[in-house]
Amino acid sequence: MASSAAATDRAALVKEFDETHAGVRGLVESGVSAVPEIFRHPDPYASIPFAPHGVSIPGKSMICHYYPVCPEPERTMGIVPHTDPGVLTVLAQDAVGGLQVKHTAEDGGSYWVDAKPVPGALLINVGDLLQIMSNDRYKSVEHRVIMNSHEEARVSGVVFFTPGKRGALDFYGPLPGLISSENPPKYRSFTMSEFLGAFFKQDLASKAIIEHFKI
Ligand SMILES: O=C(O)CCC(=O)C(=O)O
Numbered sequence: 001m002a003s004s005a006a007a008t009d010r011a012a013l014v015k016e017f018d019e020t021h022a023g024v025r026g027l028v029e030s031g032v033s034a035v036p037e038i039f040r041h042p043d044p045y046a047s048i049p050f051a052p053h054g055v056s057i058p059g060k061s062m063i064c065h066y067y068p069v070c071p072e073p074e075r076t077m078g079i080v081p082h083t084d085p086g087v088l089t090v091l092a093q094d095a096v097g098g099l100q101v102k103h104t105a106e107d108g109g110s111y112w113v114d115a116k117p118v119p120g121a122l123l124i125n126v127g128d129l130l131q132i133m134s135n136d137r138y139k140s141v142e143h144r145v146i147m148n149s150h151e152e153a154r155v156s157g158v159v160f161f162t163p164g165k166r167g168a169l170d171f172y173g174p175l176p177g178l179i180s181s182e183n184p185p186k187y188r189s190f191t192m193s194e195f196l197g198a199f200f201k202q203d204l205a206s207k208a209i210i211e212h213f214k215i
């Protein structure tokens with residue numbers, strides 16, 4: 001994150017620029033070919049461990065899924081049951097539907113519930129890392145996609161948020177503030193490279209990562 005001194009300097013420079021009334025067109029007309037410093041924003045996520053990842057910020061990745069029309073949808077699966085490995089997932093689906101979430105009832109029995117498409121809505125999934133960081137306060141959600149249409153292809157867009165800090169000394173595990181003698185850690189700590197290594201070694205099996213780091 002930029003220091004407050006740097007932020008103040010930038011604010012002063014922007015004000016000075018505004019007062020010239022040159023505007024961006026003025027800059028172009030005077031032949032400026034590189035983006036001036038005042039238009040370059042400091043990375044607001046630089047000091048945040050769970051930074052979302054855009055063009056240059058590690059920790060966020062986007063996948064778009066295309067599920068083609070299937071002549072026998074009941075004989076296949078769009079995506080097999082799994083939990084997402086990261087902290088949070090943000091998902092947008094079209095109107096075709098097919099996403100299902102596993103619900104476990106109080107008697108321990110479980111069944112699949114349709115996550116019906118709602119126009120304009122984004123769906124947020126808790127991932128394995130959030131389950132670990134919260135020491136099981138939040139549980140990662142098991143989900144799958146069934147092929148439920150004979151006529152229409154399905155499209156979804158998914159953004160996975162994972163920690164941006166991936167150094168050899170950046171450890172993850174249950175957050176210290178949540179741990180006490182009544183609530184001892186249920187998971188050991190690990191680096192992101194160990195976590196991602198464990199994820200890529202397994203197939204998509206639900207909760208496998210959670211089990212891997214359990215104490
Ligand atoms: O397509 C969907 O609705 C779900 C995709 C998904 O679960 C995933 O990419 O992890």
Ligand SMILES: [Fe+2]
Pocket residue numbers: 082083084143
């Ligand atoms: Fe998923």
